[in-house]
Amino acid sequence: MTVLAFIGLGIMGGPMAANLVKAGYDVIGYDTNHSALASLQNLGGRSAGSIAQAVTDADVVITMLPDSPDVQAVALGEEGIYANARAGTLHIDCSSIRPDIAQQLARRATDLGLRAVDAPVSGGEVGAIEALLSIMVGGQPDDVSEAQQILQHVGSTIVHVGPHGAGQTVKAANQLIVAGTIQLVAEAIVFLEAYGVDTTAAVKVLAGGLAGNAILDRKVTSMLQRDFTPGFRIDLHHKDMGILTSAARDAGVIIPLGSHVAQLIASLRASGHGQLDHTALLLLVERLSGRDLQSAKV
Template identity: 40%
Template sequence: MRSNRIGFIGLGIMGKPTAKNLVDAGYDVVVNDVRDDPVAELEDHGAESRETPAEVAEVSDTIITFLPKGEHVRKVALGDDGIVEGADEGQVLIDMSTIGPGMIREVADALADEGIRTIDAPVSGSEQGAREAWMRIMIGGDEHLVEEYREMFEVIGGQVTRVGDTGAGQVAKVCNNMIAAAEVASLSEALVFAEKAGISQEKLVEAIEGGAAQTWALETRAEGMIDGDLEPGFFGSYMYKDLSIAVDDGEEYGAPIPLSSINHELFKSLEEKGRGELDFSAVVTVYEDMAGLDE
């Protein structure tokens, strides 16, 4: 039996449109965020709000968290005025953040001691995907529990895949972003190479699109990278964070990740240059700096 009263904590670039879609689908949504403006916007859209995660949990059947980092999820779930202080035995936390398998398993184990079940359900699709509900949702959790929420997940995103048990969704999301980062980095390299070689970047894209070099990045990011339109669909800071998870977990699991390790350093440079609030495709500017194109 599905839950209709959803607590939703985290109204950022992805969380806010996701919460709105749940309201539009007829769910009773109760929101919380550290910022007042998105809370007020959701209230205007038909949601209620509460001051703390604990208060959200007290009035909700299910709680969704959609937060930037693992420490935020741990604090919201387990800290003072956290979900654990307001939730009853049998309630469910669905975490849609990208925090890595180790962190979600740590949080899930602590909540399980209180009788609270956990599903990890990170997403891919950027802000537009969140608005238009065609995100890819990668799910880890008990198979029967996940099926109870399938209808809700399908409201949020167009492709819903249970990958395995708790933490498996996080593994899939880290892999997804390892690939996305590699695509954007290699596209950056090619665009800057073309510029230095004296050919039009626009003509390069026209020449190669649809062929062997066709990628998601070429289709969705090349135009903005060429025009300097780097408004975020997915923050560069978030990609740096996700690649940091990949580097740490690659070490833990003994998985070789030489490409992701290099890309981690590129996105570290983007962050250190103060450009982390731009779209992650802004890594092209790191290549431009190295090539002297900013001079």
Template identity: 50%
Template sequence: MAVVGFVGLGVMGRPMAANLVRAGHEVRAFSRGAAGREEAARLGVPVVGGVAEAVTGADVVVTMLPDTPDVRTVALGPGGVLEHLAPGAAYIDMSTIEPGAARDIAERFAAAGHDALDAPVSGGEAGAREGTLSIMVGGPADAVERWRDVLGAMGTTVVRVGDAGAGQTVKAANQLVVAAHLQALAEAVVFLEAHDADVATALSVIARGLGGSTVIDRKAASVLAGDFAPGFRLELHHKDLGIVEGAARARGAVLPVTGLVGRLVQSLVQRGDGALDHSALVALARELNGTGDRAEAR
């Protein structure tokens, strides 16, 4: 069992930290938001008063933060993880950030004698609660094995996908696939409704065939109920698709479908719907067809 410093107690971070506690690890968690700290404590996660207290004496520090600048600040900034990390301790960032930033951060930690892994996750809030996340890990193979038990407490699939930054590259690919699946689900719903089909029955059949996906399994019921309370916010998916587009430009990759879905997501965020679940793409599809009202969270 390890002493784990955990920074970032948002929708994903709270249940991830709770699963570490349930697995028997000694967790010291912190988040900037009071609401996140209170909810984590309610889940049985020991909460401390700051980053330094979470990091000092830890065997490994995990961060789960919203965006690249947040990770850079917490990992490398004054009073951050690197400043307080004990000799030989490790750093694992499980946020979704730019691949180049992940490589830069890993180099800084490695130069100071620390294992550093980028280990973003897929599976959404449900996967975080259930401990069934898919974790794509970039970094040295021996470091991945050293910290596999910690990662395994949060996810059932832990796969090393390459060197530093590779985890973030694979996560970017994951996010473009999820976005395309969500838009496909949205258009399928609109198409079925236009033909007066039993949409729930139709989707249950599609889900068992080649058109099936985890997106349908996880999102169909809430979509049909008009429930867009966030499991994963549109504004975060917008951020992730920005990472995809930037990384694609850097290598000259052309992603036309991703670009189109990215603009649809952006339109929802720009009009103030960024706090809704990313499945709210179906509400936009209905609006574009004149068959639905603007989505709201329930």
């Protein structure tokens, strides 16, 4: 039985680890949240008291962490993955981090006789629970092929998009499209409500035409109800848009709409809404339109 160490059992990591347990893997979890560890144990997984303990006997290590510094600390620290994993261990990083950091980690792994791929995911909490994530993978073909055998149990679309760092580059593009789409759906909702249109009926017909998108399919009901319980927090999307705008600047690519949406997300975060779901961009549209804010359910 393949032994998997899974580090980071949050909104996304917890369901992903659970699905790997269901698939028959021996999963050893580590997280600073003890209730998350208990949940994994209740499903048949194991828990570790440290990163070092989690990875020592693992064949594969998966990380799902908030940001680049978190992944660097977990991978490169004295008690981290690379200092304690066995030679040949495969590190699959499913976090969303800077492409250049993913490349640096891959080089360091190679120097130490380990292997690494970047495999960020898209699909939110529902996608993680239902094992329907879209996963973009960067790395060496043989390593990616091995990673795909595991990732098929947490995602439905798994694509090798290029060398190390390419997965993170594609994820940045994904976050650009998601943020822009949420903003446009939010604007459409406020526009429709201003005219007293039956928004449920309107959304149905919009979703069936050229305007159809995953936000209308998966997120619009909660948006109409002003339920912004976090599936993917504003704080995290703010981080991702920072990665995007920085990478675009480095490449000399102009993203006027993306930069504008990044500023809207930053504004919402600065207003104290960083812990809400990213669909809370609707609140900002209401505010800018001078309409009464409706209470968000959190």
